[in-house]
Amino acid sequence: MNLKSILLSALLTSSVTLFATDNAPKYIFYFIGDGMGPGSVMGTDTYLRLAAGRSNPLLWERFPQCSMSTTYSYNSPVTDSAAAGTALSSGHKTRNNMLGMGPDSVAVRNIADDLKEMGYGIGLVTNVAADDATPAAFYAHVPSRDMAYEIDTQAAESKIDFLAGSRIRGIKRNGKYSGIYEKFAENGWDIVRGVKNYNEATSPRVLLINDVDTLNNNSGYAIDKPAEWNLLRDYTATALNHMTKHTPERFFLMIEGGNIDWAAHDDDAATIIREVLDFEETMQLAYDFYLAHPEETLIVVTADHETGGMTVGQKSVGYNCFPKRLEGQTISKANFNDLVSELLKRPNPVSKEEMKQILTDKLGFYTIVPINEACQKRLDETFERTFISRNDYFNDALYHKFPEFVEEVFTIMNEIAGFGFTTTKHSGNPVGVCAIGPGSDLFGSPLDNTEIPLRIMEAAKR
Ligand SMILES: [Zn+2]
Known part of the structure; x- marks a missing residue:
């Protein structure tokens, strides 16, 4: 950390209120x-370039300032x-799993607190749970990200003006309903179920969640939804509507694309x-806002x-990559996994022919994705082990557990x-x-992740 960062850090952690300048x-x-x-x-x-025929890169890659950031945490090279x-x-920096606290378990101030004191309205939007780690880092201070009820309580008692996510996780406590919605209401929040019901809200503080209770944090993947569906975009449009109505002078909006992870x-x-x-389409709303207010929007x-350690290219293809071969995939691996789980529950086992048809229909195998003899042999062998001998192999990928056949299908797809x-x-x-707008010049050279909020505050105090 250089001297400037130390001074900024001291400023950020002090309780002195500074007002934004022109x-x-x-x-x-x-x-x-x-x-x-x-x-x-x-x-x-x-x-986009090789399959969708679009020549320009993603919206933010065309911003005037682009750089890179390190991400390691206090206790691990992998945060x-x-x-x-x-x-x-x-x-x-803090330890993995800790939220809004230093490694010594002492709460740290965040830029939402500081910007609020400077007169900015605060909005936080995600397409995963509203109390998941990224949004919660802007209002909660807990030793574990899993303390959902405590995180939600801190959200209810925070000074945030708008909070949107697929759901909140702290609905149950000790096996019973936790009373968390009442806690939000007591603190002046209107709870809105679904974007279409936003107009019913009268309070300047709104918690927006899905209109149906989802079992997962995740609201579902875009690939499994109709083409026009984009929850993050719809939440962000509602957030913009809310902020321009209630805090039109100044606002700060954090928008997380949670499903990418x-x-x-x-x-x-x-x-x-x-x-x-979908993340890019959502950003277009902010970019349009920037185009209307270019001198005032960062x-x-x-x-x-x-x-995932994702790469363009892998050992199976040498100096090449064939993204067009993904075009037959109309189902996420997670939903394909659900389909396989259902098939495994059937009293009469699924046949190889039936599975071949599913792979053709859902993933473009045998049509867009060429399956040679060696790949077919791997599919047949793993089909046998998962559906006939029913081995107990599962690949535990954090949010989903995949049986061997599912894993092999997608390994072949990636290859x-x-x-x-x-x-x-x-x-x-x-x-x-990447950055655009007043203050974007602060983001043009390599950074550590801890410097990013400090640079945002530096821009806000210019
Ligand atoms: Zn993750």
Whole structure:
């Protein structure tokens, strides 16, 4: 940490209120692609160029300032989202799993607190749970990211103006309903179920969640939904509506693409690419806002870490990559896994012919994805082990557990399309940082993740 960063850090952690000057951006957008490492960004670019016929790279890669950031946590070269979120919200490294606290378990201030004191409205948006690590890093201080009820209580008691996610996790406590919605209501929040019901809200504080209770944190992947579906975009449009209505003078909006990480834990290239494209479509809203207010709007885009160790190219294809071969995939690996689980429950086992048809229909095998004899042999052998002898092999990819057949199908898909994965966890690879608008000049050289929030505050205090 250099001297300037130390001074800024001292400023950030002090309780002194500083007011933004005329040079400071009035509107700050902070986009965080969860798990969106260089492989998923370049993989999407490559898909656009070679399969979708689009020549320009992703929106944020065309911003005037682009650099990269290190992501390691206090106790590991491979961070988790809690430690990374804490670094990106507060400028402090902490241990994996800890949220809004230093490694000594002392709470640290974050930029949402500081910007709120400076008169900015605060909005946090994600397409995973609203109390998941990344959004929670902007309001919670807990030793473990799994303390959902405590995190939700801190959200309810925070000064945030708008919070949106697929759901909140702290609904149950000791096996019973926790009373968390009442806690939000007591603190002046309107709880809105589904974007279409936003207009019913009258309070300047809104918690927006799905209109149906989802069992997962995840709201579902774009690849499994109709083409026009983009929850992150719809939540962000609602957030913009809310902020321009209630805090039109100044606001800060953090927007997390949470599903990118989930898909990358599954090593599922097509699903990752679709999530990155939804993230870009969401960012277009902020970019349009920037175009209307170019002197007053700062957009900063980064990722909390890399997930999956994704590469464009892998040993099966040498100097090549064939993203067009992903075009027949119309189902996420997670949903394909659910389909296989259902088939495994059937009293009469699924036949090889039936499975061949499913692979053709859902993944483009035998049509877009050429399956040679060696691949067919691998499919037949793993089919035998998963469906006939029913071995107990599972690949535990954090959010999903995949039987051997599912794992082999997607390993073959990656080999033939030419995308590589080295892990089902995160990696210590650096991530991109791009920015546009007043203050963007602060993001043009390599950074550590702890410096990013400090630079945002530096821009806000200019
Ligand atoms: Zn993750």
